[in-house]
Amino acid sequence: MARRIIGIDPGLTRCGVGIIDVAAGRKLRFVHVSVIQTHADQELSERLRIIGDGLEAVLDEFAPGAMALERVFAEQRNLNTVMGVAQISGIALREAALRDISTQLHTPSEVKAAVTGYGRAEKAQVGEMVRRLLGLKEAPKPADAADALALAICAAWQTPVSSARSASRLHGSAAAERVAAPTKAQEAWLAAERAAKSRGRRLG
């Protein structure tokens, strides 16, 4: 039975939403991607209403069992952006609890390390790896769409890999040829995870 995971990349102007299924052997299947958009000249409450309604519609249609969201650190970027991200994540987390969807938070570097093997990868590299890992013809655009799918992939691989054998299955055969060696990616991901943990769960 496949696990269905929704990744949400929250932003007031563009909120990326990506859904994947994870089957036995951690095989990934693309299900859905979309971007909910609002405009800076709309009232903040109205922007949050549009985004909340959009998220509810996707949750109703695809009924995921798990939700992955960006873990926000206020240091990491523009404060204005951070507040919008936190406001949207509050709405998304509440909707998850209302539907018994489990939730997990990942830092941007965890997500990048999970899909590219490198915690500081460029946007284009993340998009290209998402394309390969999900067997898509083109990288999802805009970047917010690719980031939402990358979050879902990161969450799919969250369970620690216990052996080299399962690690080698990690990226799937189609992607393996041009991917950084799975063990390397896995190491980078674990290092990012440890770093995030040692910083503590400072921010929700």
Added chain:
Amino acid sequence: MARRIIGIDPGLTRCGVGIIDVAAGRKLRFVHVSVIQTHADQELSERLRIIGDGLEAVLDEFAPGAMALERVFAEQRNLNTVMGVAQISGIALREAALRDISTQLHTPSEVKAAVTGYGRAEKAQVGEMVRRLLGLKEAPKPADAADALALAICAAWQTPVSSARSASRLHGSAAAERVAAPTKAQEAWLAAERAAKSRGRRLG
């Protein structure tokens, strides 16, 4: 016809909710106060669900026409707290838009200046002024409850006062005797408002 205003002081552990009616002549009437509580050992999504459901219940019961929320500046305090505040404010603002409730955001110093005449007033002073302005027997407790009512009062007085005569009506007769002179309070409030505006609408 009285305007009904809900003030929300968002916090994950204690979320204060206060409701007042504002009649002609800016006369204030206490309607409701409560605190929604969650525990640090609960999942973040579950805490946000409890708070969101609690806010919805109050909005359904009292049907306010306006909502006042704290405007968050990430500099102003513990980052962990700021993220929780932003997550709850996102949920509250969305619910406001879903019900056609107008929203306004006020900084803590605006609120303190509005009820005490001094932007850096202590918690106890805010509680005492809320008690007097609403004609309550005791100051609402905990401080989150008093702060929610103070937010609603600040929003009630948001419309600039154009004459000394209306300014003298501002605090009502019962409260006037031990209150800083209304013009002084009004000046402090306008100064706080100007300061907030000159900082720009950096954060939602």
